[in-house]
Amino acid sequence: MVTLADVARHAGVSASTVSYVLSGKRSISASTRERVESSIQHLGYHPHAGARALPGGRPRVIALMMPLRTDVYVPVMMEIALAVATTVRARGYDILLLTGEEGPSGVRRIERGALADAVILMDVELDDDRLPLLRASARPAALIGMPADTSRLHCVDLDFAAAGALCVEHLAGLGHRDVAVIGEASAVYARRTGFAERTLDGLRTRSRELGVRLLHLPCEGSRTVAATLTRILEQRPATTAFVVQNEAATEPLLTLLRRQRLAVPGKVxxxxxxxxxxxxxxxxxxTSIAVPAQKMGRRAAEQVMAQLAGERNAEGEVALFEPELTVRNSTGPRSHETS
Amino acid sequence: MVTLADVARHAGVSASTVSYVLSGKRSISASTRERVESSIQHLGYHPHAGARALPGGRPRVIALMMPLRTDVYVPVMMEIALAVATTVRARGYDILLLTGEEGPSGVRRIERGALADAVILMDVELDDDRLPLLRASARPAALIGMPADTSRLHCVDLDFAAAGALCVEHLAGLGHRDVAVIGEASAVYARRTGFAERTLDGLRTRSRELGVRLLHLPCEGSRTVAATLTRILEQRPATTAFVVQNEAATEPLLTLLRRQRLAVPGKVxxxxxxxxxxxxxxxxxxTSIAVPAQKMGRRAAEQVMAQLAGERNAEGEVALFEPELTVRNSTGPRSHETS
DNA sequence: GAGAGGTATCGAAGCGCTTCGAGTGCAAGG
DNA sequence: CCTTGCACTCGAAGCGCTTCGATACCTCTC
Structure with a gap:
């Protein structure tokens, strides 16, 4: 193993000089810098991670707490995680992966063990039990997802309320008056996940404003889509449009509609x-509003990086992405035949 | 921050005694141990991660290198990753997440920086460029996936060759004589991913033995399933069975077959x-052979743990899981009508 | 041309922890 | 009773790195 002392010896300077070349915290003459840098190259020196973390030093690691749940759509989580990893890596940081299972005790472990310089939490609930710890801590943090109280926190999320509103606007603009919402599994609402609840708020509020009748039903998974659809058509036979917020339900829904001869977008x-x-x-x-997973991951990473760079904003910052609606082949004007 | 010295003072012993209580490397009297342990509890002591990593010490971190690719099925990767995380966490280790993008230089970084005690690699190719580094290194490692040369390596994988064979056996047993294989995207074969190639080997070998005619076509994604199916039915109109190894293609295939009035499992x-x-x-x-993602993750984690515990097996160990075929509703005896 | 101020470098201390060698006290053995 | 060995504990050294003075030199300025 090549140490800083080896580099110093090779370059003919003291260890502290090498350290300052690396950190840039004191001015170094160009000639010395070059000599040291070439020694580093030549010996293939990499700082020892543990030693770097020692005094008040930064381990250069970001902790990322990822949910273990199976009721969230995994590829989105993964995309966020990889965007975070790529972004921080570009700045020389590594990712420590924690599972959501660990909950507050995971946060405490990071804190106590000085394992990471900052924390990024995913799958944040409206009233998340990890937040008090985060607020009490001096450690930079960012949330992916928005809790109810965002004071003194840094959050990144899609503006799901606006997304809900935008859905209603689009459908109302096409003449639809009866809209059914096929939502996430009821467990997702039960544990008060922000995105599901906010989307629903947006849908409801805008529906009321535009005179659209809205029916919302949670949907447990792909197997229960049929039952959900049946209930919708019984309770609201006039339904001509569906908003789906449940990855597992989309394809089964399309299959069922096809089977029932409800052409998309001809009939519904x-x-x-x-x-x-x-x-x-x-x-x-x-036609959809995409969850900008990659953007969210990158932005959260940038938030903690900024905090680490000393641009501490004690007030926090909420970065909400504007929803963007992409019109594809599945929405059209309301059909006036009776279904 | 509570340090080991604080605990020592509180318990009225020396720092080294506390250290020995923690590591168990020397005998400690019961009374002292109890006193120290209660002080640890009382003060909420957590060892400082950096300091622990210092001398020859173990940082208690496992590096996990995960692919960034989009042509692998993400939920399986995720399941493996979370199984690894959960298993090592239970033994007091943390996970450092690297992206596959980093390639060999990622492995080198771990090595040089003493960032992790061991490495687990996912998405291993037959001739993976990270392997020479691993072999040269003293650091414990495990692979998820099997390279061509497994000497001195620890690997975990499903026995995909056996899985391929088992598919053919099952279908041949039902009387099928013309089988089409819808495989992964051609890029997956091009970069010589072990699992895809081995499955194909197993399929081909057993087909030859059982007199089954096999046609294999790669499939780029869900959009190209239709074209793939058309080619199959043109080239081998007698095809009565399909083996799919491509997560994105399964559902579209079923939809297409339905549309073409090829009942599953009545006709095909x-x-x-x-x-x-x-x-x-x-x-x-x-009817399927499942990829035992969770088992694989757990087993890989256990392999590195065992190596860390000193049960170093320089020869390596290849843990291949027996494929298990679950019969569901999609396979049946060959229909003798012409399709 | 002496002090002020700046730049470039060094040595030493110390971060929290592990580990080695040494030391204490005690029981058993000669 | 003295040695031997064991069980237990301590002090000190040292891991690789950062950082805080201190030092040496150099360039201005009055």
């Missing part, structure tokens, strides 16, 4: 709030 | 080598 319109990929690859390409 | 049989979830939730529940 379908739109989704989902991953771009899901919408594009559906058997009927779906 | 379909089976898959895929995630359990995909098979169960398909519109026709699929």
């Amino acid at each position: 319109s379908v739109m989704a709030v989902c991953a771009e990929q899901t919408a594009v690859h559906a058997s009927v390409p779906l | 049989s379909v089976m898959a080598v895929c995630a359990e979830q995909t098979a169960v939730h398909a519109s026709v529940p699929l």
